[in-house]
Amino acid sequence: MKKLILVTAVLLYQTMAKSNDYMYFLVDSLNMTKNELKTPLSGEILAKHIYVNMMGNEFEIQTQNDELFVADAILESDRFTS
C-alpha cells in the first residue's frame, strides 16, 4: 500500500511538474548557431525578460526601465543552459 501511494505521488508530481512547464523570452536580439554538426546550438541573447520553469526548475531574469541584459545560451539535446 505504501508502495502504491509512493508511485502515485511520484506520477502526480511528474504530471503536475509537466503541466507547470513554461518558457517566456522577451528578446531584443538572439543569435545562436552550431559551429559544427555535433556541437550544441550556442550563442548570445540580448533580452529584457527570460523566465523558464522546466520540470520543477524555475529561473527568471527581468530588468527594469526596459534595460537589456546579455545571456550566453547553450541548447543541448536534453538541456538548456544560460
Add this chain to the structure above:
Amino acid sequence: MKFSTPLEDNNPLYGIDKLNASKAEVEMSHEVIDVKGDDLAVHLGPINFEVNNINMQCRVSEFTTAIDEACIQNTTIKPYDESKISKIRLSDLSEKKLYNLDIQTNELSIEEDDLFIEVKNIKGNYLNNHFGISRGELNCYKDPELKIIDVENLVYGCLKRSKIIGEKLSYQIPSLNMHINKASVIFDEDKMKLHSDYASFKNKGSVTYVAAMSLECDKDPIVVDINNPNAILNGCMRSMTFKLDRMDNGTQKGQVKDIKNFKLAVNTGNFKITGKVKFVFYVSLDVTGKVKHDPKKKQIVIDVNKAKVGKFSARSFALKIVKKFINVDNVKVVDNSIIIQL
C-alpha cells in the same frame, strides 16, 4: 549567474542549426506556443524558415518544445504590426534547391486537414516550375498526419483538394510564361477546374492572348505520400473540356490572327475541336482525332483524323493553324500529328 535545466528527451529544438531573432516575444505553455516579433530565422536541417512581422499562435494540448510539429498542426499567423503585412519565407538549403517560397499575407491558418492563406502575394518555385499568386485566397487540404514542414507533402495536399483564387496568377517554365487574370482553380478529389477572365501565354517573341478561358478535367486520386505526377494528365486524357471566347496572337505576322468560340473536348482518347477562325471574315474550324499520352517518351500525341475549315477538308491547313497558336519549342507538327513534349 548560471542556470541550467533538463529538457525533454530528444528535444527537437536541438535539430536547429541556426536561430536568429530580433524584437521577439516567445511564450511556450501547456496551451499555446506564441511567437510575436519583427524577425525570426531558423535553419532546421535542410529547411530555411524566415518570418517577418508575425503574431503566431500554435495551439497545443501539453507543453512541448517541438515547435515545428505543434505549429504544422494547429496555427494562426497574423501581422504583429497590423499596419504592415506578414512575410513568410521557406527555402531548401540542400544542394538540390528543390523549392523556394515567399508568402506575403494578412492571415495564414492551419487546422487539422486544412491550410488557408489570405494572399497578398505568393512567389515561388518548385522543381523549376515558377509560380505566383497576387491578391487572392488559397485553401488547400493538409495531411492531418503531417509532423514536419514538408513542402512536397503540402504541394500534394493542394493538388488533392484545393480552391485557389487570385487577381493574377502566373506560371513559368523555360518554354512558357503564362499570366492569368481573375483566376480560380479548383482541385476536387476527381476533378480539376480552371476559369479566368483573361490570360496571356508568352514564348520567345510571340504572345497569345485568351479571353474567358475555362478548363475542366477528370483527375486521378492523389494520395499524399505517393508521387503521382500524371494524376491530372491522366484525367485530362480521359475527359476534358477546354473553352475560350477568343484567342488572339496579334503580334505574329500571318494570315490567321484570332479564333473565337473555341472548344476542345476530349473523351476517352478521342478529341474534337470546334471554333471560328478569322481570315478576312470568320470561318468555322472542325477538327477530330485521337489523343494519347506516352509516359515513357513524356509526350502527348494528337493524331488528326479529319479537319474542316469552312466547308472544305483541309487537314494540313488546320494543323498549321493549330501550330501557329501553340508556337512553343516543345510542340511539333509531324505529318498528321501534333506532338507535345512534356
